[in-house]
Amino acid sequence: MKPRFQRPRPQQYTPAAPASRVVTSLTNPLVKDIRALEMRKVRQEAGLFIAEGLKLVADAIEAGWPIRILVHRSGEDKPMLARAVRATRQAGGEVLEVTGEILEKLSRRDNPQTVIGVFEQRLEKLDGLKIAGGEIWIGLDRVRDPGNLGTIIRTADAVGAEGIILVGDTTDPFGIEAVRATMGSIFNIRLAAASSQAFLAWRKGFEGLVVGTHLAGTHDYRDVDYGKGPCLLLMGNEQQGLPDELAKACSHLVKIPMRGQADSLNLAVATGVMLFEIARGQLKLD
Ligand SMILES: C[S@@+](CC[C@H](N)C(=O)[O-])C[C@H]1O[C@@H](n2cnc3c(N)ncnc32)[C@H](O)[C@@H]1O
Structure with a gap:
């Protein structure tokens, strides 16, 4: 069955307008559609993804991420939620007030967050991507583990990197596990995707430094300028x-x-070590 996600129609919010649609049934069609977003194919077709947590969702809306649906637990009464509800309605999104049971099903967790946002994905094409002086980008070759990818997005955000290019067949950055591991940084880091061949073609036109990490590398990572x-x-x-x-x-x-005896570092750990070295000159305690 095809999801029925509607394109948003921006509305004028008036305080008299009902703030939320109350939903109590797990068989509600919109609830079913949101649940279907756990499947990569459905996420890709709809161009949507789920993020959980009031602060994270509110920050994303404030930063201008297009929200389609805001789901919150009945009885929640926080100023931050009221602002998020208003902003969602102004952007033409839908607001659902649901039971704890529905939130558990949507997040597949016993102790779910009280707020879930359904956002539009942003994935850039590599064609035409220009990397400006001073920017740090990361290319990830066929990253498979969603926890690794989420952790790398979070670490990239922490050092002030600009974006990540996903090369080849990778895990979905908009899958719930990856998004969770980003702890909100999915909203702060640009993402692009390309096949290995497209990446190599793009690389020919890129005049900056491309530093590869390799167990057979002959340079110590601390010796590169x-x-x-x-x-x-x-x-x-x-x-x-x-x-x-x-x-x-x-x-x-x-x-x-x-x-020691370890053959290699975990991918996310190695990326973290590298990023902190590359960004070293730009990182200072306040
Ligand atoms: C788990 S490692 C891959 C190990 C794999 N068996 C191999 O032979 O490369 C994943 C990635 O992390 C990076 N990496 C891990 N440990 C590293 C190290 N000590 N030096 C440089 N890169 C490392 C490399 O980019 C590597 O491809």
Whole structure:
């Protein structure tokens, strides 16, 4: 069955307008459609995703992310929620007031958040993507684990990186597990996606530094001058690492030295180590 998500029609909010539609049945069609967003195919077709938590959802709305549906638990009465409800209605989105049972089903959790937002996805095309001086981007080759991807998005946000290019067949950044692991940073980091071939073609026109990480890298990651220009950090797949064709496209191949018995670092940890080194000059305590 095709989801029935409506395109939003911006409305003039008037205080007299009903704030929310009350829904108590798990068989409500809109509730079923939101539940269906747990499937990647449905998310892709609808171009939507779910984010959970009042603060996170309210911040995203404030930052201008297009919200289609705001779901909140009946009886919630917080000024931040009232603002989010108003902003959702002004943007033409729908507001649903639901039972705790429905929230549990929507989030597949026993102790769910009291607010869920259904937002439009933003995924840029690599064609025409320009990386400006000083920007840090990360290329992730076929990242498979949603927890890794979410953690990398969160870490990229923490160091002030600009965006992430998903190369090849990757896990969905808009899947609920990945979004959860971003802790809201999904709303702060630009995302682009491309096949490996499209990435290699784009790379030919990119004049900044491309630093690949590789277990066979001969440079210590601390010895590279990351400079002030644009920098793209390229990370390999969890199982297979960087394939040769991507490794050859790098300006430098670096390694993070290790002393113990571990063969390699976890992908998200290695990305974190690299990002803090690349951004070192730009990071200061207040
Ligand atoms: C779990 S590792 C992949 C291990 C894989 N078996 C291999 O041979 O590359 C995932 C990615 O993290 C990065 N990585 C992990 N440990 C690293 C290290 N010590 N030095 C440089 N990169 C590392 C690389 O980008 C690597 O492709």
